[in-house]
Every structure is written in C-alpha cells, then in structure tokens.
Amino acid sequence: MLREQGFNAYVITGGLSAWRKAGGAVEQVPQDDIVLLPTFS
Amino acid sequence: MDSILTLIAHHGYWLIFLAVFLESVGFPVPAALAMIAGGAAGASGILNAPWVFALCLIAMLLGDFLVYFFGRHMGWLLLGFLCKVSANPETCILRSAESFYKRGKTTLVIAKFIPGLSTMAAPLAGSMKMRSSQFLLYDFSGAVLYTVAYAGLGYVFHNFLSVIVHGFQAAGHLVEYVVLLAVIGYIGYRIWVYWTHRIYRVVPRVQVEEVARRIKAEEIAQIILADVRSHGYYDAGAERILGSIRLEPNNLQPALALLPKDKDIYLYCT
Numbered sequence: 001m002l003r004e005q006g007f008n009a010y011v012i013t014g015g016l017s018a019w020r021k022a023g024g025a026v027e028q029v030p031q032d033d034i035v036l037l038p039t040f041s
Numbered sequence: 042m043d044s045i046l047t048l049i050a051h052h053g054y055w056l057i058f059l060a061v062f063l064e065s066v067g068f069p070v071p072a073a074l075a076m077i078a079g080g081a082a083g084a085s086g087i088l089n090a091p092w093v094f095a096l097c098l099i100a101m102l103l104g105d106f107l108v109y110f111f112g113r114h115m116g117w118l119l120l121g122f123l124c125k126v127s128a129n130p131e132t133c134i135l136r137s138a139e140s141f142y143k144r145g146k147t148t149l150v151i152a153k154f155i156p157g158l159s160t161m162a163a164p165l166a167g168s169m170k171m172r173s174s175q176f177l178l179y180d181f182s183g184a185v186l187y188t189v190a191y192a193g194l195g196y197v198f199h200n201f202l203s204v205i206v207h208g209f210q211a212a213g214h215l216v217e218y219v220v221l222l223a224v225i226g227y228i229g230y231r232i233w234v235y236w237t238h239r240i241y242r243v244v245p246r247v248q249v250e251e252v253a254r255r256i257k258a259e260e261i262a263q264i265i266l267a268d269v270r271s272h273g274y275y276d277a278g279a280e281r282i283l284g285s286i287r288l289e290p291n292n293l294q295p296a297l298a299l300l301p302k303d304k305d306i307y308l309y310c311t
Contacts, residue, residue: 038142
C-alpha cells in the first residue's frame, strides 16, 4: 500500500529479531504508545 | 463397531485422556463425544467409571493450566498468535480481553460450554494475570461441571452405548471432513491473500546490516524506521528498534498523511 501511494518503503529482513541478533540498539516503547489491556492483578 | 469397542476397552483411558487434553490446549478434537463414550463405557463395565471421571478432570486441568501458564509468561503473544486467524488481530485481542474482563473470572466456569471462548479462556486468564490459585479454583469448577455434564450423560444413558459409539464413529468421519474442509479453506485463503497482496512481492527487502550502516553513516534524517507488527504494545517493557515509530497496519490511511515521501521507510515486524 505504501509503495502504491508513492512511498519508498522497504522491508527489513528478519524484523526485530534479526535486528536484536545483529546487536542493533532497541528502546522501551514510550508509555503513551502502550495499550494497557485489563488485568485481574 | 466391535473394533471400536475393543479399541475403547484396550486404549479407552488413553484415548479419552488424549482427546480431552488436546481439546484443552486448543486442538479441534471432539472431547465431549469422547467423554460421553467414556461415561457410557464406565457404566457398561468396559472401563472403570471413577477412573474415567478422574482422567477427564486431570487431562482438562493439565491442558488448561499449560495454556494459562504460557499466557501468563508470554504476555499477549499467545493471544496474538491465537488471533492471527482473525481478519483484524488488533480488534480480536482488544475485544476478547474486554469481554472476558466485563464478564468476570466466573466466565471460566461456563467457558467450556461456549465454542470459541473455551479455547481463549485459559490463555486469556493467564495474559490477564489472574492468580494461579483463583484460576485453578474456577477452572476446576468448570472442569467438574463439563465432565459431569458429558461423562455423566454417557453414564446415565449407557444403554444407548451402541448408538453413541456409532455417533463417535460418525464424528470421527465428520472430523476428517471438517479438517479436510479447513485445509482446503486455509489453502484458498492463502491463495487469495497472495493474489490480492502480490504487489508486496515487489517491495524490496534490506538486511539489518544495511539499515545499521545508514544509521552509523548519520543518514538517520533520511530514513524512517516503522514498526508494523500486526498487534500493538500491550506489555509494559515492550521494546522496538531505537528511534522507530509505530504504524498500525490495519489502520494505515490516517498515518499516510504524516509520512514524508522523500525519505526511505524501513518496515519491520517481530
């Protein structure tokens, strides 16, 4: 869809796991982006 | 029919245990029919009735606790996996969690009688961090109710054993047809997905080393890293590639207006 709309989109082979294996830097997801689903605890 | 009776007489306990356990961990196995047959076999003296009841309970509790345990320790990943077959995994996860929460923990007691919910209830309870003791209490009550209902049915109406065995045999064929239909449906669905999304095959792929090289070369201003995992972040402590943004794949349209067309967008999932 991105390509269809004219964006230069690429897919990272292996995704986040490959990134982690290659020693790439990761970050904690900001609190605002986390959807807190209901829990019983 | 004789062969089935012989099979039940020789391997009945294992068959019942296996059917109930497999259904508990989410396989589409007709465990209710196995319990009815077990109850009837117990009443007819082919199997030991208390053993049949005990095995059903143990198999169910083991299976349920296993998926509860995975749900509890894998967070929402297991539910995300179960919701993958859904058209919109995000909505599936949100609705399942909210619906379970609204109905309360006692849902576990009746969940086994409700198709769909019976598969989701135990992993949901785990993902929603229900205490183990509470889970075991409610799940045990549900398992007793389920076993008494179905094995009890077979026990009370054991005179209809032959009819039930025939039904069991027919159900075996039915399961074969259902599995065959499901496989054909799944292959059809995959072909449809492949056909409608064939444009994706032309989306170029890049290795992580290439992306890392561009970041090191301080080309970060020219690129955007976008996390397009099919479901959102539900666990505190969730991680993503440093500097990336979230793109909800099921709701891309609003995000498109904010994306620049002069930058390279690198998409990734798990």
